[in-house]
Amino acid sequence: MNTGRAAEKLPAKDLSWWSLQPVQRPAVPGGDLGNDNPIDRFLSVSRGVQPKPPAERLTLLRRVHLDLTGLSPTPAEQDAFLADTSPEAYRKVVDRLLADEQHAVRYARHWLDVLRYADADERMTAAPGIHLWRDWVIQALHEDLPYDQFVQVQLTGRRSTERTQMSATGHRSQREPRPGDLFALGFLARGAGSDPQELAMNAVDTISSTFLGMTVACAKCHDHMFDPVSQADYYSMKALFDPLVLRKVTLASAGDLVAAGKAQAELERQRAPLERERDALLEPVRRKLYDDRVAMLPPDVQVVIRKPERTRSVEEQKIADDYFPILRIDGDKIDEVLTEDLRKKDRELRRRIDDLTQAIRRTNSPVIPVFHTVEADPDRAREQRYVLTSADPSRSETNRPVKPGWPFVRGPIDFREGRVEAFADWLTAPENPLFARVAVNRLWQWHFGEGLHRQPSDFGHQTGKPTQPELLDWLASELVRSGFSLRHIHRLIVTSATYQRASESEGALKPGSAEAAHHERDPDNRQLWRHPVRRLEAEAIWDSLHGAAGLLDLQVGGPSFEPGERSGTGKSTQTAATATKRRRGMYITRGFSTSREATPDFLRTFDAEDGRDPCPMRTRTVTAPQALFLMNSPEVGRAADALAARLRSEAGTDLPRAVDLAYRLVLSRPPEAKERERSLAYLENDPQRLSRFTWLLFNLDEFIHVP
């Protein structure tokens, strides 16, 4: 089988492809809406099956809580929702959740998957302070920053209306960006690697797939095989970003910087006599090693090396530099040839230098936080750019020059406000057929598990057409009409009847039942006749576990953390009483390195990505290591103990009450009669058995699935 072959039959490079056509706002089917949500009208037209009735109230409450905030409803929230019999009860919950900062935390995680956020990557110079970009994304979503500006600020550091200003006398100048918006540029800085051109290539790859839904990166090595993107287009787009370079910003106060400078000077002053003493001790040895090595060089090279550096020609200096690694004398080499007496003296001196350094660092030297932003380098902006047929920035090519630009647009481009600015204006314009469609499709996918277009980062020829094109276009036009309010689209989706349907499908297995017929007709549930059951993502499992145990710290933002769980260490010394709170799974460090595992076991086990590339949709596996984690890991053991302690403190020896509370904390519903019975039988009237019982709840299918 070859998917490529079938696709080749399509008219390649066809600009008439559906996703490249302007979004026309379709009329909502059925005329007057009344109380209907337009989403339901669009879906009901194409539906040939009987949809499921609304989900039970507590099922719906847990669903919308976990979906919008990644956190379960508390028992108090469950009670309040059941008590509120007004028709507005659900809408009130939705409004409360959308306004909650934890909603921004949850959806920032979704966005950061496609923005390829990572804390560490060995090529990533911008790693220190990168979490400030992540925190900017959270804040932007919390403020419901319009989506066009959300993208504008990450590409240019400014909102599109705040780039320049006029003085009273008619001079135009650049405006200062809003202070916090500096951190949005972490998006571009994150892509900077060892070659200066990597930033630009990474920007093109990410922006085109994430905001444009086009696999422009395919054109890095050859013209796109299926979509109207040529190799020249790719390198034109790259030229937009080629002038950008990293700039390191220190975030310390003036006082801290002065103090750090003083501490360094003090350190150098106190170290100097010790360093001099050590040099005097080692110099003869070093000299001898060096002379021996020089003697091994070819005679002409020896001549060059023996010349003082200033008298070497450029060519000679190049030779000397080439041989530097050979003549470099490492500490351990010296150590090897020292006499016992000298070695002792040297160790003592080294110890004193280390002690001194540590003492001064500890007492006087403040931590200087940094962040990496990007800025246009005028020299780089003047350089001519070329197609790199090798796609390798380290191999220079000058055969095919390109001008800054991008695909799908012809004719002159106005670059007066800057290259990236011109591109960002085109990208985020209401007329761009891809920009809004790709965005609303992502939101749909994050709510339902799959998008209306099933390939969220590829709207090209290879991936077919969406299942409900009118609904997709209506949502896209609605996003634009609402002033790019993501929150507006979230609200529309989760308040639709479609979203609130039940998910149970027991009857579908009974031949001849109505449900079996629906299943027959739409086995993939493309028409959403029932709500799709979803497994929680790694982060939400982490949050649910610690949330139920009362161990979750909801602090927003800050540096990422290691969960501190190492493979192979079976036993935990922490007990429930000493268990410390854990921050949300969103802040668990992640990244990629060829030399060490930079993404913790827990995240990898539950299919979180390492942030190397944009991840439009996470893989979903069901594996034995997941089962082993939930059965035996110290994390789950600790949470089970802490939850048991919580039950004992809130319900005392009243075990029926403890069981009821446990179900409500872990599964957001009270137990059914049969479940209560089984649980009490298992507890054998012994409150000490509660932690065994809470373990059971954490291992239930229902705990990690959202019906």
Next chain:
Amino acid sequence: MSPDSLTRVPHDASALDRRRFLFRAGGGFLGVALGGLWAEAGEIPNAIVGPHLRPKARSVIFLFMAGGVSHIDTFDPKGNAHAGQLMDAVGFGDNLAAMKRPVIPCHRTFTRHGKSGTPVSDWFPHIGGVIDEIAVVRSMWCHEGNHFPAVIETCTGHRGRQFDHPSFGAWVSYALGSANRNLPTFVNIGRPSSPVQLTGGYLGAGVSATPFQAGPTPVPHLHPPEGLSARERDRQMELLESMNGEFRARHALQSAIQARTRAYELAARMQLSAPEAVDFASEPAHIRSMYGLDDRHTEEFGKQLLLARRLSERGVRFIQVCHAGGGNGGWDSHGDMKTHEPLCRATDRPIAGLIRDLKQRGMLDDTLVVWTSEFGRTPWSQNTTGRDHNPKGYTSWLAGGGVQGGLVHGATDDVGYRAVENPHYYSDLNATILHLLGLDHTRMELPALGPVSRLVERGGPIHEILA
């Protein structure tokens, strides 16, 4: 099934190409598959490609010496006729400047061992004793001259990590699946140089390596917490099953939920079978001694190889054992070749013991043992007495599993710098291993968006060393 139908990659792979190939433009897919990693032979069709040829080897024990073993001081004697002569060399690491460096002398003595008379240095006397089982390939080469890039190139068959290419063991897992429903298909023992050596890449987490360690907890979270009796856990598992009952019935259409039952069953079986696999209690003293468990120098690696044999015995397909991994790798002897000595001592007896043990059990016929590094070392030195990285010519060797023993194939030049006679790019080694496992590398391809992905892009098996 005819061999032809096996080469066509079935439905799972179309899900795969929808997946994250090419910048993960595609959507996710539901890897319900316990397939591969935790495959249950017969129950889940996880053998996606299936053997094309009659397999000679059932299992591979892949010994990876991290950091670059000097072939010149071990299996590729050059004499010292050129010692001290200046030769054309390249700089160290990223510095590829042309320069002149003197060939440094080799201080090893080589002895011709066995019927074959294959010379082996005095650092590997025990391996010398089993040399008639071994085919030494002295003409390997790869492109990359630094550790991580070379490790990536050799274990994935591709340079760089621009694409998320899977590691060699993952390909084998993907193709053949498990022969033991209680253990993973691809296991790693010891610390690798890079996590890339364990990755399932775009084939998914399901076929990535499971790290095993010798000792009481071979796999993370394998054992129930202390203080929990087996009876209590059984009771919990029973109750769990009944408490899950209603939910599973209500969501009978959700394959992921149904698969979870099997995941728990498998986890439970692993709890029983994995500790048994790592428990050496049944190994008699003379076997432990063969692997060097009675000597502190050889004990650690010996245990790892004994574990490797036990896993191979139990049907694990691909057992990768990394020696001296971490950082640039312990074999990275820039400063002084003497630093090779303790590493040779630590591995010599265990490796020879492994081969002898496999042989006496009749396992060597269908167990392939491969020994290699990411590259070799140069005839010249960076400074004084150590050797630099050399991807242009080095030695790998194979034993058992359909390989002809007592053979030397290929050669480097007079000083051991370049592979000149029958040079083999690293992919040839990979293709040879695949061939012995019954897999035709040319038919192991995945249709992706645009390019087709393979483990072996060029070259083929080294036919001259096949039995």
